[in-house]
Amino acid sequence: EIVLTQSPGTLSLSPGDRATLSCRASQSVSSSYLAWYQQTPGQPPRLLIYGASSRATGIPDRFSGSGSGTDFTLTISRLEPEDFALYYCQQYGSSPSFGQGTRVEIK
Amino acid sequence: QVQLVQSGAEVKKPGSSVKVSCKASGDTFTNYVISWVRQAPGQGLEWMGRITTIVDIAEYAQKFQGRVKISADKSTSTAYMELTSLRSEDTAVYYCARVPHDWGQGTQVTVSS
Numbered sequence: 001e002i003v004l005t006q007s008p009g010t011l012s013l014s015p016g017d018r019a020t021l022s023c024r025a026s027q028s029v030s031s032s033y034l035a036w037y038q039q040t041p042g043q044p045p046r047l048l049i050y051g052a053s054s055r056a057t058g059i060p061d062r063f064s065g066s067g068s069g070t071d072f073t074l075t076i077s078r079l080e081p082e083d084f085a086l087y088y089c090q091q092y093g094s095s096p097s098f099g100q101g102t103r104v105e106i107k
Numbered sequence: 108q109v110q111l112v113q114s115g116a117e118v119k120k121p122g123s124s125v126k127v128s129c130k131a132s133g134d135t136f137t138n139y140v141i142s143w144v145r146q147a148p149g150q151g152l153e154w155m156g157r158i159t160t161i162v163d164i165a166e167y168a169q170k171f172q173g174r175v176k177i178s179a180d181k182s183t184s185t186a187y188m189e190l191t192s193l194r195s196e197d198t199a200v201y202y203c204a205r206v207p208h209d210w211g212q213g214t215q216v217t218v219s220s
Contacts, residue, residue, distance in 0.1 A: 035207035
């Protein structure tokens with residue numbers, strides 16, 4: 001089983017700041033099968049990035065994904081008020097798994 | 108885009124079973140791999156298993172082996188997740204998804220005596 005560890009657990013930032021979220025895998029993950037989601041209370045996860053770096057339909061270009069192997073990053077270039085939420089990474093290749101999440105909160 | 112519409116909330120007794128449905132539209136159902144993911148209150152996302160509809164083969168997370176069954180009915184474009192021997196820790200929102208792109212709205216399952 002591939003364990004995904006997200007860091008930090010909580011990120012306290014201000015609107016306009018840059019956010020950098022990390023997702024580290026216990027073993028190599030195919031980049032084709034690494035996704036990032038945003039979740040707000042009471043809602044299903046919203047896909048942001050798939051294939052490690054491809055933005056999903058309708059996702060603003062302030063969201064970007066990068067990385068390969070065991071280290072992946074989600075970057076939000078300038079935080080908007082609606083970006084303060086929970087973020088999860090997922091590997092959806094063999095025996096899928098999720099990271100435990102990073103909360104982006106207003107400082 | 109694929110739309111996934113799940114069945115409504117359920118309240119179950121410990122030891123019983125629950126079966127949640129997920130009806131798909133918008134694409135050819137046999138092209139799908141439908142996953143089930145759950146989220147306990149205040150907790151993260153947990154992958155339970157998935158079914159590849161074209162070959163009707165399901166695979167499960169080790170944690171749920173023997174207690175979950177995922178199936179699909181191609182004639183109605185509907186996937187199902189059945190969880191047995193329910194306990195209070197199974198109280199959660201259950202999602203179906205065509206990972207990573209499309210997600211159902213979630214089904215609240217509450218296990219309480």
